Amino acid sequence: MRGIDFKTWLTQGTYPRLLGPVLLIIVLVTVVRYHTLVTTETQEAQQRAEVEVGRIAQALGPMLAQRQAEGPAVQAELLREASWSLQPHVQELLWQAPGQAPVRWAAQPLHPLAPDWFIDFAGIQPPRRHLAQLLPDGRTARLTVALQPGPVADPVWRTVVGQARLTTLNILVILVLLTLLLRANARLLHRLREATDQFRQGRLDVRMPVQGTLEAQAVSRTFNDMAGKVQSLVLSLHDTQRQQSEQLHLTRELIDALPWPLVMRGADGEVRATNQAWHRLMEAAGSAAERIVALQSVRSHLDPSDPVELQLPGQAPRYMACHHAPLRAVEGTPAGTLCTITDVTPQVQAQELTDALSQRLNIWWEHGSDPLLALDAHGRVLRTNPAAAALWPAPATPDGRALRELLGPADPVQRVLERVAQAASGATADTLDGLAVRPIPGGPVQPQRLTAHWLPAVAPDTPERGWLLLRPAA
Structure with missing residues (x-):
């Protein structure tokens, strides 16, 4: 037997995936309901039949016991008279007394309204009851009463048939409503598929009509919102691509220009x-x-x-x-x-000029007779040549000291420091008079007067901002 592939079932449409389980549930619920109904109705019918048999036996037994002495003929007549009043329920009456032949009355079997298969399915058996009756002479007789199966099975069958009609009507209504719902769902899916196909083909303005059930309207609104946003994004993308193309063209033109x-x-x-x-x-x-x-x-x-x-x-x-x-x-x-x-030809030529000047300055620095002080932007001495070092003999060396400690008076030195600061920002060379040497750094100035020539450095990115050339005043 070929098995059912669950994955294949999941890939089917709405009808086979929904109608099959719904029908299975309906069948299962119907089977359980009618099994319970048949069982309950059969038990109630059996109980009613048992009560009926007991009532007949209790009414007929004493009567037969009182007329036991009159013989079997009288007892047979009593059974026949009793059966007339009990028709059509009674099927058989049997009186059995000790020392006497059994007296029996049996009616023709009546065909019940319920079919035989239903009687067999429900397990309905004709009720039969044996009642022991005490005779006047002290002996015990037995009365057997059996009923027809129809009075027991027919009420159950009529109840089942009536309920079956109602159940059939309910199932038909459920299936009709379910089919209508599925058809509405199928129409919604069809509209959604058509709109999606058109949207995929480039028709970005396609929209679904907002109609039908609340769910269908919600799906239509969701699709329309999505389509509107996608359309806006696509238009924005096209505009962005156009702007990028124009920007790329302008960039290329700018690079070439x-x-x-x-x-x-x-x-x-x-x-x-x-x-x-x-x-x-x-x-x-x-x-x-x-x-x-x-x-x-x-x-x-x-x-x-x-x-x-x-x-x-x-x-x-x-x-x-x-x-x-x-x-x-x-x-x-x-x-x-x-x-x-x-x-970079100007920079290279300037560098060559700087190198030549530096070479000449080094020669002047080492072999010149005039004192030279290399200053930073704050007026501090970085280094001196031999002629300048002779002005401040050891241990009062000028290297690393401020210009105010080495020269005086204060006003001319301040003018020199201003020139140093201006040279750091690009000022040209300058000449200042009225300076004098302090033999001891920070001490009094000597009487001799000097003339200072400020020579700014060619390369402004070096620590040395320039050189201060000292010469005797004229």
Whole structure:
């Protein structure tokens, strides 16, 4: 026998999944109900029959005992007269006295209204009762009374038939209502399927009519709300894509319009985009193009160091440096690198000039006869040359001391400190008179007067903000 696949049953439609269990429940409830009904009605009918048999036996037994002496003929007549008044319930009357032949009366079996199969199913047996009767001479006789099966089975059958009609009507009403509900549900599912198919095909304005039962109206409203939100999201997505396309186009136009050569690399190091200035640079670079490509491919290079020298035809040498800027996605993950090639020729030339000046200053610092004091932005001496160290012999060395402790008086020194602060912010060189040396730091000044020349440092990013040159006053 082939088994039932539960998974296959779950994948069926609403009708086979709902009607089957409902019919099974109805059958089970009906069987239980009618089994209880038949059992109860049969017990009540048997009890009524037993009472009836007992009443007949108690009324007929004493009468037969009083006329026992008159013989069997009289007793047979009494049984026949009694059966006439008890028709059609009585089937058999039997009187058995000691020393006498049994006297019996039996009626023709009556066909009951209930069918035989019902009588067999209900287990209805014709009631029969034996009653012992005391005779006047002291002996004991026995009276047997048996009833027809129809009076017992027919009331039960009529009750079952009446209840069966009501049950059939109830089942039909339930099935009709269930079918109507399922048909309404099927129509709702059909409308929902059609609306979903149209929505899937691109008709975002499709909506379901809000009609039918409360559940159908709720489903229609839910679908319409969902469709409206999806339509809004799709329209917003299209608008966002259009804006992104326009923004991408403008970004590309902006990159091409930039005068600086620019290269964008992805997270894997591959070149994703370049601008027109980059292509013009590559065309003009000639043999130095490979060096520029190698320079901008080093993504860890964040400072414009190691510039590349370009010798363009008919032009002075130029120096190019690459500035790298990391690119990140919206979620913060690395997305690549943006490299901009800039002309650092002025910076390189300035650095060369600074190096030359520093070299000359070092020569002057070591071999010059004029005292030199290297000051920081706060007017503190960082270092001195040999000529300046001779003004403050050990142990009163000037290194690390404030300028106020080494020179005086206070007003000229204050003017020097103001010049030092201005030089730190970009002021030019200046000359100040009226200074004098304090042989002991913090002590009185000596009579000799000096002229101070403030020389600001070329490189502003060093601790030394400049040098103070001291010379005798004229």
